[in-house]
Amino acid sequence: MKKRIFVLVSLILVAVIILAGCAKTVETPTEVEDTAEEPIETPIEVKEAAEETNKEIVIGLSEPSLGWPYIAAYVKEFESLVAKAENVRVITLSADASIEKQTNDINDLIVQNVDIILVCSLDGRAVIPAIKKAYEAGIPVLAVSNEPFEEGKQYLAGYSGPDDYEQGRIAADIMIEAIGNEGDIIMIEGTAGQSTTQLRADGFKDRVAEKGAKINIVAQQPCDWDSAKEKTATQTFLNKYGDQIKGVFAQGGGAAVGEAVDEAGYDIPVVCTGLKSTTYEAVKNGLVYGSMSQSPFLDASQGLELALRIVNGEKLEQHRNIIPMPVVTQKNIAEFKPDF
Numbered sequence: 001m002k003k004r005i006f007v008l009v010s011l012i013l014v015a016v017i018i019l020a021g022c023a024k025t026v027e028t029p030t031e032v033e034d035t036a037e038e039p040i041e042t043p044i045e046v047k048e049a050a051e052e053t054n055k056e057i058v059i060g061l062s063e064p065s066l067g068w069p070y071i072a073a074y075v076k077e078f079e080s081l082v083a084k085a086e087n088v089r090v091i092t093l094s095a096d097a098s099i100e101k102q103t104n105d106i107n108d109l110i111v112q113n114v115d116i117i118l119v120c121s122l123d124g125r126a127v128i129p130a131i132k133k134a135y136e137a138g139i140p141v142l143a144v145s146n147e148p149f150e151e152g153k154q155y156l157a158g159y160s161g162p163d164d165y166e167q168g169r170i171a172a173d174i175m176i177e178a179i180g181n182e183g184d185i186i187m188i189e190g191t192a193g194q195s196t197t198q199l200r201a202d203g204f205k206d207r208v209a210e211k212g213a214k215i216n217i218v219a220q221q222p223c224d225w226d227s228a229k230e231k232t233a234t235q236t237f238l239n240k241y242g243d244q245i246k247g248v249f250a251q252g253g254g255a256a257v258g259e260a261v262d263e264a265g266y267d268i269p270v271v272c273t274g275l276k277s278t279t280y281e282a283v284k285n286g287l288v289y290g291s292m293s294q295s296p297f298l299d300a301s302q303g304l305e306l307a308l309r310i311v312n313g314e315k316l317e318q319h320r321n322i323i324p325m326p327v328v329t330q331k332n333i334a335e336f337k338p339d340f
Helices: 002-025 030-037 044-053 069-084 099-111 128-136 150-155 164-179 195-211 227-244 255-263 277-285 296-311
Strands: 057-063 088-094 116-119 141-144 158-161 182-189 214-222 245-250 290-292 320-322 327-329
Touching (some): 057 296, 069 088, 099 128, 116 296, 128 150, 158 296, 164 182, 164 290, 214 227, 214 245, 227 245, 227 255, 255 277
Parallel strands (some): 057 088, 116 141, 182 214
């Protein structure tokens, strides 16, 4: 009897040991436990990408001259917008109407290894070697406000601003409306050699030819966008040609030209570009027949927006990004406000 009890107890102990061993086999594997306890390491490339999003973006802005009213208004707005943006800084350089200085300014920005260079060229052809150098250094270049000549296009990430050629065409349409299909006119130009000057002149002439109008430019004079020079040149031409002149195309704001015409006692339509405050008043008062709006504030905001997109690796949908340029005459002046 005792022997049977002993055997039974032994069998029970063996069963307990076996069950205990089976219980261990259903535990979570040690390696899974360890993996769950240790922190997951962020891959190096993800870390670098995250750090890059917080990196300060440095924009180099090369302008032909801060002394020009439109450029001054553009820069003021651009810098104001940058100040409101997070992790963005701008280095603004003025060429002070010197081609050599603008080349040096762009080279300085290349040395500083800025993230992008925005260039409003003083001379659309002379600026190309500097733009090419930036391109070769791997720094994207966005032309703004003033488009370089065609041969420089290959080195640009794009262009943002007004269409100077189209402005010339619009001015021709306004002139034809003002004087009809024929007559001798004078042209008061911007800066010699600047693409803005050439494109506005080309656009005007091409549109006149398309329309079959017999409008002849009997005299023209570069005046460096300077109102005092514009007024003097207009007075000189009026003294020389007198009643022969039927109209004036002023590539700049036109107010000083309108004053010269009025003071000389002539009733000659003046057509110009842009709508700064003096032009606005001149159109309103009849000293200028017509112009087209060109907002430096819209120009600046679009330039900054496109620049940031380029820095972020986006390819612009189109190379040329043109701001609106609606026609303004005394008939609809009430619908507008001065550009600046």
